[in-house]
Amino acid sequence: MSTQSIFAPAQIGRAGEDIAMQLEAAILGEKILPGERLPSERELQTQFQCGRGVIREAIRALKQKGLVEIRKGAKGGAYVKNIEMTNVGESLALFLKQQRVAPGHIVEFRESIDRVIVVLAIARASAAEKQALIAETEKLLEILEGETPDRDSLARQDQILNIALAKMSRNPIFEWVMTAIQQGFSSHDYALYDDPVYCRKTVENWHATACRIAENDPMKALNSISAHYGLLHRCVENQKAESKNVSADGPDTAQVS
Amino acid sequence: MSTQSIFAPAQIGRAGEDIAMQLEAAILGEKILPGERLPSERELQTQFQCGRGVIREAIRALKQKGLVEIRKGAKGGAYVKNIEMTNVGESLALFLKQQRVAPGHIVEFRESIDRVIVVLAIARASAAEKQALIAETEKLLEILEGETPDRDSLARQDQILNIALAKMSRNPIFEWVMTAIQQGFSSHDYALYDDPVYCRKTVENWHATACRIAENDPMKALNSISAHYGLLHRCVENQKAESKNVSADGPDTAQVS
DNA sequence: AGCAAGAGAATGGTACTACCAAACAAAAGA
DNA sequence: TCTTTTGTTTGGTAGTACCATTCTCTTGCT
Missing domain, CATH: 1.20.120.530 (GntR ligand-binding domain-like)
Structure with missing residues (x-):
């Protein structure tokens, strides 16, 4: 319910980075706890008012940082996880x-x-x-x-x-x-x-x-x-x-x- | 000395990761030296036989790791750089x-x-x-x-x-x-x-x-x-x-x- | 009732197209 | 020769369509 309000559309310059930063802030600020799921790519697409590719790139960045783990299929998505050494x-x-x-x-x-x-x-x-x-x-x-x-x-x-x-x-x-x-x-x-x-x-x-x-x-x-x-x-x-x-x-x- | 031969199309599973790994290997193996440029996204698209989105995700991963720096415009692209502390x-x-x-x-x-x-x-x-x-x-x-x-x-x-x-x-x-x-x-x-x-x-x-x-x-x-x-x-x-x-x-x- | 097979839906993965904006290069004009 | 314009290359973004995977729910058989 709350994810509808914590993200804002990003028009400026590199939207992908902006979105990645917003998501990262949400995770580090514990708006989304480890084990929980980010909204699906298509949901985020509507929330951020942008194309799906941008969302995907943002999520990939989080994945590379080790902040999330991505699962396929229904109930899939980006799950927040603890960073490993x-x-x-x-x-x-x-x-x-x-x-x-x-x-x-x-x-x-x-x-x-x-x-x-x-x-x-x-x-x-x-x-x-x-x-x-x-x-x-x-x-x-x-x-x-x-x-x-x-x-x-x-x-x-x-x-x-x-x-x-x-x-x-x-x-x-x-x-x-x-x-x-x-x-x-x-x-x-x-x-x-x-x-x-x-x-x-x-x-x-x-x-x-x-x-x-x-x-x-x-x-x-x-x-x-x-x-x-x-x-x-x-x-x-x-x-x-x-x-x-x-x-x-x-x-x-x-x-x- | 062309990049046409050092990359191979990737069909298996997550093509994006495979491509990212190939590019990373090429950089670390000094097939492409710091200061040089990776082929453009559209070129890589044809070399790897895949969509441009996949290429973009792969390059973004390299960028996040600090391996490349991305510039816009003509003569733009992904330039290999030295990793900074x-x-x-x-x-x-x-x-x-x-x-x-x-x-x-x-x-x-x-x-x-x-x-x-x-x-x-x-x-x-x-x-x-x-x-x-x-x-x-x-x-x-x-x-x-x-x-x-x-x-x-x-x-x-x-x-x-x-x-x-x-x-x-x-x-x-x-x-x-x-x-x-x-x-x-x-x-x-x-x-x-x-x-x-x-x-x-x-x-x-x-x-x-x-x-x-x-x-x-x-x-x-x-x-x-x-x-x-x-x-x-x-x-x-x-x-x-x-x-x-x-x-x-x-x-x-x-x-x- | 109980279990198994199948249909359906949600979701990430990929391909393709189209267009925009920035940066550079070459041509055109002063 | 210098400046301006135009064009080309290239990343950035939007949108659509389709596939593969995974879960859920229904259906149907035992």
């Missing part, structure tokens, strides 16, 4: 890709974030959570010891660990940042697990870090984190060096310096 | 708004980021940049001393300072994070400048921080940062207390039938 991460990933941000920058950023997260996690997470984190690292060890230590499983478990740790910081922003970075640059972590030498060290280091956290020993935990990123940094450097040599020489197995 | 920040701002992330979390996150940035800036930025930073803080002082210390000017200068400092870290990711957070939560900073007491302290603190950075004294600089966020934290707490006293009136909860 992955949606935001996607745009960051795009940015990182296009700007060709150096892997070293990512590593540096992640290390600084992780250091803060670890301190917060030690201070705030429950003992149960800390034990659970150790259990997850042990899963990682099991995968490594198993007969088929495939890279994907390791990488996935690594992601789970990172997110779990971020959650323990009790600050959703750290959790989001970690998710976004993982999404945008998981490829470099994979590289770490491709090399058998780095792989073993990394896994053991994860376990050690989790233990230090459970022991509520921030200093030692930070040392473990530093070690982890030291490995990652060297690995990235090796990759960089390799990719330069590939043209002249065959791909050589990476070695520890 | 503000585009990515927008989606983060949406997320923070919708998830109702507590201001305290933002303050905590910003403080931890700023601490890292300050250390990096001291280590990496040139002396000239550090002097420039001090000059910017002095501008802030001037605005405050001036006859019309309006909040907007102060807030704008505050943003400039934050971004400038982030740039000095020589890591674009920190710069982006700072931009994104500013965009998403400038309102809380504004609050700091609304209160005359906090305002003066904050401005003086900014100046002190810049000086500590120029002196290459990380410890004292970090102390300044802590002081800044201590102020911000108290300010946010005050606001929270105030808003609780007001909220008895009840927010107007408009709802849709």
Whole structure:
């Protein structure tokens, strides 16, 4: 009943953007709550006094932002939903890709974030959570010891660990940042697990870090984190060096310096 | 070197998304370089063998992601551009708004980021940049001393300072994070400048921080940062207390039938 | 009565046409 | 040569028609 009055026709310039803004404002202002439906395209068409194409473009914009989910058929339409962290991460990933941000920058950023997260996690997470984190690292060890230590499983478990740790910081922003970075640059972590030498060290280091956290020993935990990123940094450097040599020489197995 | 061969008609399901993906892939894969133009809507229409509306929706999606910029008129069309940090920040701002992330979390996150940035800036930025930073803080002082210390000017200068400092870290990711957070939560900073007491302290603190950075004294600089966020934290707490006293009136909860 | 098949309606997805407005380019005129 | 006009290209919008999907309600059979 109320949607008839909250929208106004838009004559000026780019009507599509204007409509998208009105709809977005209605959603963010909680005029339309998550789970509820926007009026159908044809209804909006009459309310806004414009063509259906304009409405469609506006709704597509909202969909791209992750504000709504679109269903077909009767009772279909644009349903308001909660924004997921992955949606935001996607745009960051795009940015990182296009700007060709150096892997070293990512590593540096992640290390600084992780250091803060670890301190917060030690201070705030429950003992149960800390034990659970150790259990997850042990899963990682099991995968490594198993007969088929495939890279994907390791990488996935690594992601789970990172997110779990971020959650323990009790600050959703750290959790989001970690998710976004993982999404945008998981490829470099994979590289770490491709090399058998780095792989073993990394896994053991994860376990050690989790233990230090459970022991509520921030200093030692930070040392473990530093070690982890030291490995990652060297690995990235090796990759960089390799990719330069590939043209002249065959791909050589990476070695520890 | 023609776009006639790199795109394929899409029959399956949501043709619009398929086309958007193809175009995005072409851009990210550098088939079309920044500054160049996508074919016109009508050309793409024939290449993809579909209606113009579908093409438009696909291009609008790219525009929303910040991948292209659309111009009207002859020689108009969708021009590939570099993604700007503000585009990515927008989606983060949406997320923070919708998830109702507590201001305290933002303050905590910003403080931890700023601490890292300050250390990096001291280590990496040139002396000239550090002097420039001090000059910017002095501008802030001037605005405050001036006859019309309006909040907007102060807030704008505050943003400039934050971004400038982030740039000095020589890591674009920190710069982006700072931009994104500013965009998403400038309102809380504004609050700091609304209160005359906090305002003066904050401005003086900014100046002190810049000086500590120029002196290459990380410890004292970090102390300044802590002081800044201590102020911000108290300010946010005050606001929270105030808003609780007001909220008895009840927010107007408009709802849709 | 109960269940299944089918008809109907609502809704997004697509195609096509027509026209407008803006921006640029080339021709025409001073 | 410079200015004005005209034309062309291109995005922006309106409107219509039709299809595919999904839900609902009716019909009809058991």
